[in-house]
Amino acid sequence: MCDTVDDCRVLRKFFAPEFVFGEGAMRLAGQYVLNFGTRNVLLVTDPGIRTMPWFEEICTGLDDAGVAWTLYSAVSPNPRSGEVMAGAGVYADAGCRGILAVGGGSAIDCAKGIGVVSSNQDHILTFEGVDRVPLPGPPLICVPTTAGSAADVSQFAIITDERARRKAAIISKALVPDISLLDPLPLVTLPREVTVASGMDALSHAIEAYVSNASSAMTDLHARTAIDLAVRSLPLAASRPADLDARSMTMLASLHAGLAFSNASLGAVHAMAHAVGGLHGLSHGLANALLLEHVVTYNYPAAAERYGDIERIMGPCGDGDTHSLPEHLHEFRCSLDIHGTLRETGAAPAEIPLLVRRAMADPCMVTNPRRPTEDEIAEVYEAAF
Ligand SMILES: [Fe+2]
Incomplete structure (x- = not known):
């Protein structure tokens, strides 16, 4: 509803990624990795998620689809720039060609950062600000496990500059994930x-x-x-x-x-x-x-x-x-x-x-x-x- 007709005439863009919503969505992770033409992904999550009973289902789904995956779970709440840079190192060493993020806003923001660093080969904090990411990251598939951050559909990543004890906002269309698999099951834990x-x-x-x-x-x-x-x-x-x-x-x-x-x-x-x-x-x-x-x-x-x-x-x-x-x-x-x-x-x-x-x-x-x-x-x- 517009307050006035003029309101609707204001020039605006709207951008939304692909998403699948509903029970069973997270089981599609392996299939979507293949859809993006890769068979080797970095699985970014946090230490707590690894112990969840449903997490094994995602790993099994990747195995069944023939996808090789490397786990990176050194992600803290309010992810730090050092964790992003370390993750980018693991991504390169393992020869990954895509990222699967499973977690809340912290794991997903860290995964976005790893993707940006991998494509642009610079420190994550150099991309702070609006529209300062030159190259998009590799395919990014998200399975959000909280209901709030919406990092799985947004063009935002918030990374902590741990030396200065401040948060850096990185805002770019390049940070919008390629697909989000929104499954309510992880929320019950x-x-x-x-x-x-x-x-x-x-x-x-x-x-x-x-x-x-x-x-x-x-x-x-x-x-x-x-x-x-x-x-x-x-x-x-x-x-x-x-x-x-x-x-x-x-x-x-x-x-x-x-x-x-x-x-x-x-x-x-x-x-x-x-x-x-x-x-x-x-x-x-x-x-x-x-x-x-x-x-x-x-x-x-x-x-x-x-x-x-x-x-x-x-x-x-x-x-x-x-x-x-x-x-x-x-x-x-x-x-x-x-x-x-x-x-x-x-x-x-x-x-x-x-x-x-x-x-x-x-x-x-x-x-x-x-x-x-x-x-x-x-x-x-x-x-x-
Ligand atoms: Fe927020």
Whole structure:
């Protein structure tokens, strides 16, 4: 729905990768590797995923398809540039010709980085920024195992510069995976805290994309659907972890949010969360959840109609009383047991000047609906402490 006819006339592009959605999707990994004309892939994952009961199915599927694979699982949460460079070394040594990423946003972002480094033969941090990747990576097939990051459909990779303790955003069409195999089965083994944090990441993607100054009629469709799905399914998935219907809905919410933000980009929530995450390595979804209500409070006057739409989509608050959108978002995250403030994550108010400088320089800030000053971002951080 366009607010006005003129809105639909604004020049916008929309890019989406191929994806397969539904039960059994991950079993297609071997077949899709062959479809891309390769028989030798680097399987990028994290140490926790390797122990999951369903992971063996993926490995067996590769073996049955006659695909040779080399495991690279030295990936930490908030993947570091050194892990990307080490992975690129393993990729070259094993003569790989494609990458299969199985995991959450960290494993997928690391896999994207390995692909970029392998094609362009330079350090991953040299590609930081927007449209700075000259050559696309090798074929990249993703099996996401969380419902939130949408790294499996987005043109974003966030890599930690471990020396400077900051996050580098790499944004390029070259980072969009070739295919994503979205299967709800891996979600049933997610711990509750990962379920709710990644779900709040998806909700933040959808809200930021909807109020972004680069939104379009097409991204609006996906953003609105994502908000509706996320607020209905996240509490269900948190309380009934083995419910495949609820898990599928959270995965669909994440997919819709990913299609929205990959094209409309994000805003101050992500810019500020990247700054905190770079310093303290806390969960990305948790950082977003703690900042979202405060950024909405700040942004609201600049996008009141859009936030009004979001209020209507979210529906009445849990207690039935009328609440402002920031209050509603606060109650929603508390209902998922995400309590507290940034202070409890290890961050310190004394760091605010550094956080502000980094948030202001983050590419996500460019599409925030309100153009902030440093002092204003400092005030938003103070509110979140
Ligand atoms: Fe995010």
